[in-house]
Amino acid sequence: NAGVTQTPKFRILKIGQSMTLQCTQDMNHNYMYWYRQDPGMGLKLIYYSVGAGITDKGEVPNGYNVSRSTTEDFPLRLELAAPSQTSVYFCASSYVSSGGAGETQYFGPGTRLLVL
Amino acid sequence: SQKIEQNSEALNIQEGKTATLTCNYTNYSPAYLQWYRQDPGRGPVFLLLIRENEKEKRKERLKVTFDTTLKQSLFHITASQPADSATYLCALEGSGYSTLTFGKGTMLLVSP
Numbered sequence: 393n394a395g396v397t398q399t400p401k402f403r404i405l406k407i408g409q410s411m412t413l414q415c416t417q418d419m420n421h422n423y424m425y426w427y428r429q430d431p432g433m434g435l436k437l438i439y440y441s442v443g444a445g446i447t448d449k450g451e452v453p454n455g456y457n458v459s460r461s462t463t464e465d466f467p468l469r470l471e472l473a474a475p476s477q478t479s480v481y482f483c484a485s486s487y488v489s490s491g492g493a494g495e496t497q498y499f500g501p502g503t504r505l506l507v508l
Numbered sequence: 509s510q511k512i513e514q515n516s517e518a519l520n521i522q523e524g525k526t527a528t529l530t531c532n533y534t535n536y537s538p539a540y541l542q543w544y545r546q547d548p549g550r551g552p553v554f555l556l557l558i559r560e561n562e563k564e565k566r567k568e569r570l571k572v573t574f575d576t577t578l579k580q581s582l583f584h585i586t587a588s589q590p591a592d593s594a595t596y597l598c599a600l601e602g603s604g605y606s607t608l609t610f611g612k613g614t615m616l617l618v619s620p
Contacts, residue, residue, distance in 0.1 A: 434610035482551050488606045499551030
């Protein structure tokens, strides 16, 4: 199992450009998450998905969009990139049974994004 | 508003000693509390989970306590090794949500 994979590893964007951060998991997990981590700060939840076709906002969703057309993939779209979106982005997944909770999240290696 | 506090200053200890990291929270009633390890340039890795009705959980050299009255969790690494040097994050989950709120983490440095 590759686990959670993310591409690209690093990207520089100009202000106003757009891009998609890719995330794929091969563990057949139903839940997937996107976080951002700024230096010295904890992880902030951007969006999450409880299954294909279902997404919901996290703590800091502004400026981002997501979609979940398959169980495996959960891309994060940045439209009109701004310097405030300079960060490290982590994708994670977990398997949550019906009515369940308290499940481990498995993280990808991260995408480092610099917006200039 | 909900707040999770972890020591922002790095914890420096000598090899062989026990490291104790603290996670305090306010305005929150978590059903679960998790601890993750994060190495520089890498994603967090799960270490331990403890439920609100559990006082203590152990795994090899790791021990977590959870005091819902004090609103505090302590994370202990016994017989610490230089390889334990990393940032440790605590994360709280409310009942029925399956999303985590993370603290900022505490960096642990273990000297030989």
